[in-house]
Amino acid sequence: MIVTTPPPGPVRTPLTASGAHGEPTREPDAAYLDHAATTPMSAAALAAYVAEAQRTGNASSLHSAGRTSRRAVEEARETLAKALGARPSEVIFTSGGTESDNLAIKGIFWGRRAQDTRRTRVLVSAVEHHAVLDPAFWLAGHAGAEIVLLPVDAEGRLDLDALRAELAAHAAETALISVMWANNEVGTLQPVRDVVRAARPYGIPVHTDAVQAVGQTEVDFAESGVDAMTVSAHKLGGPVGVGALLARRDLALDAVLHGGGQERGVRSGTLDAASIAAFGVAARHAVECLPQRAARLRALRDALVARVSVAAPSAVLRGPEPASGDRLPGNAHFTFPGAEGDSLLYLLDSAGVQASTGSACQAGVPQPSHVLLAMGVPEAEARGALRFTLGATSTEADVDRLVTALPQVVARAQAAGLVSGRALGGAS
């Protein structure tokens, strides 16, 4: 297509890297409260990316160009392993969280069933991300798996008794258990160590999706005792399109992607050295900064929660009490009775506040969150959900902007909810 005139619409100022030691960049003139969706890339990660992307070299080639790329990959592998309490040989680089979850669910299922054909049960918490739920249900449809959705309490926390009862009755038929480290919508930290303790006597492998957790809370692969763990670069200041599955060497894990045999034969495909190098830098930085950052985010989040409940008294906080410590420090999540999430989202966006409904869209239509429904939130109330997630670049000014806009936003969204008659959460 030949473009003769520039397209109409706002032209964004190009982002510039700032801060010598990887302080991330952000879009000006907006309060970005959606760090659980993606985070700004840190300047150090961007620099590492650019340096590597300027080089030619396939990490699997044996000549010097290949060796240079290989070295960048292996250094990043060591860095990532160290940051997450894993051994370098346990790191399998992938294209991101979704691929890592698919590899874990399908790969462990196939590997375990190959050892014993009775193992067809897949135990997943009801509040997992779709990247875990959907491959599990795909296995049910295509590979004879039986999916057990483990219930959660009203704060989204796994019901350990239900897990133990399930294992007591069906351990021999269980292929794997997958319970996320922290929930992406309401921020609930799951009792992953207790899950491992319950599973260990039966020798059942445990996978955890830690995509939201790394950089927000302490995550140690070896100490947790899990057999496999999903991590993603762009949730912690790295680039989109790269992630890893940490997997114990003794785990029965079949490949999902077949080909050149990279990543110990479990994940074929030419290694993306630039993204991997940036991932390593971002992960190290996120973990190094964790204590200060978590404390800062917790204080900022607590202020956000307190001020939202003043600005919009009808708002209902969902997920664990912030003071309980069972919640990601940067996560706040509310439902607004009588309002629809997409109305709230639009009104906030036009006021320069970027947030999320937290749940998946189907063709652009927000669906009521399966997480909230599993927590027992009625469907009409679940339609009025908004998630605010803080990160490295978040400031008090972002919260100011939110609470200034919120009263009118909620009033308007509730008026629209009355007209559309769909969000029947008892508009007040």
Next chain:
Amino acid sequence: MRVLAAMSGGVDSAVAAALAVEAGHDVVGVHMALSRNRDQFRTGSRGCCSIEDAGDARRAADVLGIPYYVWDLSERFEDTVVADFLSEYEAGRTPNPCVRCNEHIKFEALLDKATALGFDAVATGHYAQIVTREVPGAHGPRTVRELHRSPNDAKDQSYVLAVAGPERLARAMFPLGGFASKDEVRAEAARRGLSVSAKPDSYDICFVADGDTRGFLQSRLGSRPGEVVDVDGEVVGEHDGAYAFTVGQRKGLGLGRPAADGKARYVVDVQPATNTVVVGPAELLSVDRIAGEKALWFDGVLEHEPDGWFDAEVQVRAHGAPVPARVRAAGDLPDMPGPALEIELTGAPLRGVAAGQSVVVYRGSRVLGQATVSRAWRAAAAR
């Protein structure tokens, strides 16, 4: 103004949105999701309701640099447009779902939600013009809003818009109202780099796959076998459900033997109470009297017309020609929902006017009012 641009994914609404942006308005694009199960809506790039169309709308919004949202109006659409479509056919009438969509979805559900959210107007890609005029009133001058035909006769959509009425159209914008041809609109789209510029027009009913209305009705209403009779009551055939027949229909009657006079037979009546379809010769389809229900009048029409009959033109289908008539607003009549409308055709009679269709009253290019046909007959040969 804050303007919501309804974006179907077609070329018209994309250019309408572009023109609203260029007029300096603060524009947000909204695509309406109208089906709960979008796979059931027709696929391909002909419509306004498929996944592809939603993607085309998003792409156009991206090119225009405006925010884009999808609003799920599928429940309302099912409860109003689809439910009306089914119940009207069941009642032996011939509905126009595009009119009902304008009435209940675009200029009610969408418009009301937009207003509640703080938008001043909804812009659509319809071909029609809204003209505002200052007129003297009892309490000083006031503004009346008139709906006029598009200068593009082939595309004019005033017929399906009249149902929205003056109050709702006060919050509507039709940026394509002055375009004289579709080619001009396509050229405007191409000039702006909108990839939908060459997208084919949509014609079919969006929720009826492959244009198979009878198949859709059968899937929703089930098989109800009954008789096809001639005007003398003699059984001449069978059918699978009287609801699938429309007055004026000639094809698909499935009659075994020809009429005694050898002439073509048409559906002249559908009798839902007895599940009977009545066929007869074409002459029986000619009408010169029409009664309408749920009549709606534009600003000032009734005040300025003398009490009783006035001269106008009427149009009974979307792309039909207007015909001269005498028209009277009859107030509320028994057994008829809403204010009534009476029409006497003063020129040649019309053929195949079915209850359920919309009748729109014009004077020249200006829409005076509209109603839903409740009955049509021939004065000379009263039934």
